[in-house]
Amino acid sequence: MAKTAATANKADSASTTNKAGSANSTNKADSAATEPRVLPVRNPRTGEIDTHITAASAEEIAATCARLRQAQAAWGRAPLGHRIGVMKQWAERLKAHRAALVEADSIDTGYGQISQVAPQMVIGTILRLCAIAPAIFEQARRKGTSPVPSIHYDTNLRPYPVAGIIGPWNAPLMLSTLHAIPPLFAGCAAIVKPSEVAPRFVKPMMETIREVPELAEVLAYVVGDGETGQAIVENSDIINFTGSVANGRKVAEACARRFIPSILELGGKDPVIVTETADLKRAAKAVVRGAVTSTGQVCFSIERIYVQEKVHDAFVELLAEEAGRVELNYPDPHAGQIGPFIAERQARIVDEHIEDALAKGAAIRLGGKPLNLPPQRAEHAGDSGRGGGLYMHPTILTGVNHDMKIMRDETFGPVMPVMKYRTEEEAIRLANDTYYGLSAAVIAGTVEEARRIADQLDAGVVSVQDTFLTFAGFGAGLQSDSFNFSGMGSRAGILAFLRRQSVLTNTGEAESMVDDSLKAVG
Numbered sequence: 001m002a003k004t005a006a007t008a009n010k011a012d013s014a015s016t017t018n019k020a021g022s023a024n025s026t027n028k029a030d031s032a033a034t035e036p037r038v039l040p041v042r043n044p045r046t047g048e049i050d051t052h053i054t055a056a057s058a059e060e061i062a063a064t065c066a067r068l069r070q071a072q073a074a075w076g077r078a079p080l081g082h083r084i085g086v087m088k089q090w091a092e093r094l095k096a097h098r099a100a101l102v103e104a105d106s107i108d109t110g111y112g113q114i115s116q117v118a119p120q121m122v123i124g125t126i127l128r129l130c131a132i133a134p135a136i137f138e139q140a141r142r143k144g145t146s147p148v149p150s151i152h153y154d155t156n157l158r159p160y161p162v163a164g165i166i167g168p169w170n171a172p173l174m175l176s177t178l179h180a181i182p183p184l185f186a187g188c189a190a191i192v193k194p195s196e197v198a199p200r201f202v203k204p205m206m207e208t209i210r211e212v213p214e215l216a217e218v219l220a221y222v223v224g225d226g227e228t229g230q231a232i233v234e235n236s237d238i239i240n241f242t243g244s245v246a247n248g249r250k251v252a253e254a255c256a257r258r259f260i261p262s263i264l265e266l267g268g269k270d271p272v273i274v275t276e277t278a279d280l281k282r283a284a285k286a287v288v289r290g291a292v293t294s295t296g297q298v299c300f301s302i303e304r305i306y307v308q309e310k311v312h313d314a315f316v317e318l319l320a321e322e323a324g325r326v327e328l329n330y331p332d333p334h335a336g337q338i339g340p341f342i343a344e345r346q347a348r349i350v351d352e353h354i355e356d357a358l359a360k361g362a363a364i365r366l367g368g369k370p371l372n373l374p375p376q377r378a379e380h381a382g383d384s385g386r387g388g389g390l391y392m393h394p395t396i397l398t399g400v401n402h403d404m405k406i407m408r409d410e411t412f413g414p415v416m417p418v419m420k421y422r423t424e425e426e427a428i429r430l431a432n433d434t435y436y437g438l439s440a441a442v443i444a445g446t447v448e449e450a451r452r453i454a455d456q457l458d459a460g461v462v463s464v465q466d467t468f469l470t471f472a473g474f475g476a477g478l479q480s481d482s483f484n485f486s487g488m489g490s491r492a493g494i495l496a497f498l499r500r501q502s503v504l505t506n507t508g509e510a511e512s513m514v515d516d517s518l519k520a521v522g
């Protein structure tokens with residue numbers, strides 16, 4: 001079995017450095033018919049294509065899923081304690097390779113601090129589930145006697161054989177890997193595909209998995225694009241997809257055709273309401289952090305700001321003051337607070353939203369547009385190719401309204417559009433006037449006032465007296481359901497990957513169809 005696994009993992013991971021190698025080596029016969037698809041990968045700090053990946057083909061994905069499915073039978077049948085032991089070993093290997101994982105994620109994203117914490121979030125989640133998984137299984141099992149005293153019932157928890165995990169580019173290591181953990185505890189095998197935009201971390205991640213041979217049998221990372229993702233959907237038994245609403249819909253439709261469950265974690269357009277009674281300084285600090293962290297490339301970034309009209313002008317001044325203190329990680333990648341845009345196409349979308357707002361009457365109070373900054377090689381000798389890319393200073397727009405893309409569509413940049421409201425009802429109506437519903441925030445004079453408003457917002461997570469508290473929810477293992485088009489299915493825990501099978505046992509006489517009709521229903 002170990003041999004199968006080692007081969008599977010070698011085969012499953014298309015190399016991020018070797019154009020021709022990759023996933024194809026053991027599947028030459030399968031893939032001979034199709035040309036390997038070599039995809040360029042752009043470095044966000046330099047704007048240069050500095051690596052390539054070979055996308056795993058549909059045939060390779062089918063072969064990988066078949067191997068995983070075979071290995072899963074033993075993994076799924078093993079006692080939970082056994083899986084916990086293997087997961088603890090993986091946590092140790094993740095700790096041992098932390099530096100390489102951070103380095104790769106940081107090149108993928110241009111992030112500093114966030115790449116530092118990404119492996120820690122993964123390790124923390126594994127260890128947390130090691131501690132609580134036995135209770136989760138125990139509570140999900142039901143055992144007892146039916147109304148007919150001789151008929152007893154029990155619950156088997158049966159994992160879906162193969163879980164397909166498809167991740168986005170904005171937190172590549174964290175989101176792809178976090179979503180693979182609950183299915184592994186459940187007893188599924190997992191195939192994971194991060195975005196083609198940010199695949200460098202896969203190589204060190206594969207190393208951590210190879211060092212735990214039993215895990216390598218049931219966990220495979222592959223690289224590729226949307227086509228590879230489609231093949232995963234076609235060959236898995238349950239899908240956890242994180243990405244855009246547009247692709248989430250395609251995935252949901254494909255899963256529906258196959259009658260397999262899809263868990264969708266999609267985009268957001270998070271509002272914050274700042275009331276007349278709020279501490280405006282506190283609100284300004286919280287809003288800048290919520291809107292600008294990771295250059296705004298977070299699904300639960302603050303993207304719409306509603307401020308009571310009497311305090312609007314004062315708040316905008318404080319917001320500009322706070323946002324003006326934020327500096328780019330440029331030219332020194334180790335200084336400042338915000339890095340480059342990860343995806344070139346995202347910078348174009350941000351620009352388009354700002355242009356649309358300006359054309360419809362908005363005004364820029366701070367910042368402006370994405371900037372194309374050249375690498376500063378001379379100043380950072382030895383740091384070749386760093387300190388360039390597409391950047392953007394925190395930007396504040398006023399005079400916005402709901403006819404503008406900046407208030408309706410996901411922007412995913414460090415942009416803060418501020419709109420006035422008069423009454424509490426109007427603020428709630430505006431915040432809920434969206435086809436998203438991922439999360440939201442309220443900052444008011446008292447917790448009670450904020451809470452009254454929070455309870456009326458249509459969003460899966462609401463931060464009260466702050467923004468961006470979703471992270472604390474992750475740490476606590478909270479589950480929440482996205483509203484509208486921001487997703488489907490709760491942020492998935494172990495139980496989402498288990499099918500409940502009721503086993504009914506009759507310890508009494510078997511009944512006669514003629515003499516005892518319908519007694520057993522009774």
Ligand code: NDP
Nearest residue numbers: 168169194195196225226229230243244247265266267299
């Ligand atoms: P995309 O929807 O473009 O891509 C997500 C993943 O799906 C990628 O791996 C992509 O591959 C793959 N993919 C694309 N098309 C298909 C398909 N038809 N079938 C299967 N897989 C497919 O999202 P982004 O990568 O642009 O990520 C940003 C989005 O993710 C934002 O909307 C953001 O809000 C959302 N997001 C949501 C989170 C949440 O928890 N709710 C968390 C983080 C991000 P490839 O990129 O290689 O083409």
